[in-house]
Amino acid sequence: MSMTALQSSFADYIRTYAGDAQYDAPLAPLCSFKIGGPAEILYTPKNEEALLAALRFAKEQGCAWKILGNGTNLLISDAGVRGLVLRLKEGLTDMALGENGKISCGAGVSLKKLCAAALDAGLTGLEFAYGIPGSIGGAVYMNAGAYGGEIKNVLKSVRVIRPDTLEAIERRADDMDIAYRSTPFMQNGEIIVSAVFALAPGDPEAIRAKMNELMGKRKASQPLEYPSAGSTFKRPVGGYAAAMIDQSGLKGFRVGGAEVSKKHAGFVINTDNATFADVMGVIKGVRAKVQEKFGVTLETEVEIWGEH
Numbered sequence: 001m002s003m004t005a006l007q008s009s010f011a012d013y014i015r016t017y018a019g020d021a022q023y024d025a026p027l028a029p030l031c032s033f034k035i036g037g038p039a040e041i042l043y044t045p046k047n048e049e050a051l052l053a054a055l056r057f058a059k060e061q062g063c064a065w066k067i068l069g070n071g072t073n074l075l076i077s078d079a080g081v082r083g084l085v086l087r088l089k090e091g092l093t094d095m096a097l098g099e100n101g102k103i104s105c106g107a108g109v110s111l112k113k114l115c116a117a118a119l120d121a122g123l124t125g126l127e128f129a130y131g132i133p134g135s136i137g138g139a140v141y142m143n144a145g146a147y148g149g150e151i152k153n154v155l156k157s158v159r160v161i162r163p164d165t166l167e168a169i170e171r172r173a174d175d176m177d178i179a180y181r182s183t184p185f186m187q188n189g190e191i192i193v194s195a196v197f198a199l200a201p202g203d204p205e206a207i208r209a210k211m212n213e214l215m216g217k218r219k220a221s222q223p224l225e226y227p228s229a230g231s232t233f234k235r236p237v238g239g240y241a242a243a244m245i246d247q248s249g250l251k252g253f254r255v256g257g258a259e260v261s262k263k264h265a266g267f268v269i270n271t272d273n274a275t276f277a278d279v280m281g282v283i284k285g286v287r288a289k290v291q292e293k294f295g296v297t298l299e300t301e302v303e304i305w306g307e308h
């Protein structure tokens, strides 16, 4: 297939920067739901300079961009994504241990790697995050959390690129309004380049034991054998989405290849080549039933890229 004008200009423009460009690249393999059509341009910058160059290109051309981390909280349309998808997972992967329990890492570092570094250094505070399959960028963007912990409790500062001026600035976590699955980045569109975490000295054996205990809980309660994007819905005020879905008799509710997990009602899983429309069908069916039974409007935690 021949390249679009946008693809050709990007190929010319980006040649001298450190990064990997692909065109009409399928996104399904890059996200945990295993659903999603192609990106017109998929670019993996290997450093901040290359990321900035790609953003500058997008601004000059007036084309849309999206940031992809490890794709574990995303439902992507089968129609794919026009414009530029910037994949930070394989680039921006520097990590460094600082003084006084600080660890700084690039947005593309996996939470798994950060947790392992904290354990190695005998630092406590990130045990809750062990088993969350995201990247640092995605975890900060989502204020990821589990088992009573959340990223904001250990986040010290974030380096971001502003989408309007493309200026890189530091933001202190204390100055940001971060709450349950809610961060300023969801509104301001800033791109997280790196983050600094502040942890406390701890007993490595106790840290390891906690991580293993929480991983055991995940394996026992979550349908990890199927593609999914984790909890589909946010926790509503005064209740738990999974309990409401279960009590609405929706475990096993299916549309095409998508299903409410029988093991954990909070997860929609892809059991059999589900399409974007299948998952959206399950989401809509669940929201309607829970609204009818409990008068509660469930909001999706999963980010949806596409018409819905």
Ligand SMILES: Cc1cc2nc3c(=O)[nH]c(=O)nc-3n(C[C@H](O)[C@H](O)[C@H](O)COP(=O)(O)OP(=O)(O)OC[C@H]3O[C@@H](n4cnc5c(N)ncnc54)[C@H](O)[C@@H]3O)c2cc1C
Pocket: 032, 066, 067, 068, 069, 070, 071, 072, 073, 074, 088, 107, 131, 132, 133, 134, 135, 136, 137, 138, 139, 140, 141, 142, 143, 144, 145, 146, 185, 190, 191, 192, 193, 222, 224, 228, 229, 230, 231, 303
């Ligand atoms: C089996 C399973 C279990 C899970 N368990 C949990 C859990 O216990 N707790 C929890 O909170 N989540 C959980 N999740 C969801 C998911 O792992 C987290 O939300 C994670 O933080 C998403 O990170 P990611 O890198 O995969 O982000 P992606 O899915 O790639 O992106 C999510 C959003 O973040 C944005 N984003 C990503 N990187 C950046 C960046 N550098 N700058 C700006 N925006 C960015 C994207 O544009 C997108 O809007 C689970 C998912 C799965 C599949």
